[in-house]
Amino acid sequence: MLVLSRRKGESIVIQDNIEITILGIEGDNVRIGIKAPRQVEVFRKEIYLSIQELNRQSIAHGQADIAKLMERFSQSSES
Known part of the structure; x- marks a missing residue:
């Protein structure tokens, strides 16, 4: 520094x-x-950290949605 x-x-x-x-x-x-x-x-650090956390949560939520979608897709292709 x-x-x-x-x-x-x-x-x-x-x-x-x-x-x-x-x-x-x-x-x-x-x-x-x-x-x-x-x-x-340009952000205050506390705002920047909040944005990063929201982005991480969004990615985690999105990955869960993708997993559910893939599961449905595999189930429908087996039928």
Whole structure:
């Protein structure tokens, strides 16, 4: 992990197209601004983890549905 110190108004740049700027610091809270191309998705980590979990559940549910479909298909082809 790269650790940097920045003051209000200072930025860091990731590759050529993502800029993170410190907007303000109040106690334990740091406000940041992120400039990135529209196609780059930016999420708070807790939201990102929720999305990943929902995707895993969706895949697991989809696999169960596929298994049921295959079972029905094999039963109908045996008849």
